[in-house]
Amino acid sequence: MQAQDKPADEANTAPDPVAEVAAEIADTIAAAESAPVADSAPTLEEALRAAELKAVEHHDAWLRAKAETENVRRRAQEDIAKAAKFATERFARDLLAVKDSLELALASDTLTVDSLRSGTEVTLKQLTAAFERAALTEINPLGEKFDPHRHQAISVIESPQEPNTVVTVLQKGYLLADRVLRPAMVVVAKATA
Structure with a gap:
């Protein structure tokens, strides 16, 4: 009841925060209503265009990244297929010397037991060396x-x-x-x- 005991002038001079906020809101609404609609429309359209351009740019970057990922995956699969296909290439190349030695022995017209034995020993050494290189x-x-x-x-x-x-x-x-x-x-x- 003390607020009623104060004189009327003191109650009117104290700032009322609710009234101040209400006054600010009223001023903002009045300014917005008095402003022409055409002034705010171009800025919204410009913002929309800018957002659309950014969306297109990000979509393009995403498509490029997706394509690059697909290319890397495809190249990796090709490399794996080539590695499996040609895994024995070095070993096969080493075996060619063994095959050549055997063909030379069979092509010879003057085969003796000693020449056949020495040729077989050389061929076995070539084969053993190829095995060692291939672990x-x-x-x-x-x-x-x-x-x-x-x-x-x-x-x-x-x-x-x-x-x-x-x-x-x-x-x-x-x-x-x-x-x-x-x-x-x-x-x-x-x-x-």
């Missing part, structure tokens, strides 16, 4: 413990050797970069009872 290593486990991951037991025989030892190698095995290409076929010693 193709031989498995010859004679006298070693039987390894089911690298050896294939054809039979088991009684032997004075320790049980599970390779007694005979029937066919050598081969590793290609530490991966078994062909297991060695072996005969294994069995435990005597």
Whole structure:
């Protein structure tokens, strides 16, 4: 009730924040109503055109990025296909020398046992060198413990050797970069009872 006790002049002189905001809003509305519509229209049209140009620019950039991504994917697939197709090219090139040596031996009219043996030894050296360059290593486990991951037991025989030892190698095995290409076929010693 103290507000009623104040004189009327003091209540009218204090600033009223609500009235001030209302007055500002009224002034803004009056200014907007008095301004011609034609003045604000070109700026909206210009803003719309600018937004459309930016949208077209971004769409173009997106299409280019998408096309580049597709090109990279396509080139990668082609490279993978070529790598798979020509993976053995170096090894095949090394084997050509072996084939040439064998053809020369067969084309010779004067074959003797000694010349045939020496030619076969040279050809085997060429083949072994090609295997080494291709990381193709031989498995010859004679006298070693039987390894089911690298050896294939054809039979088991009684032997004075320790049980599970390779007694005979029937066919050598081969590793290609530490991966078994062909297991060695072996005969294994069995435990005597």
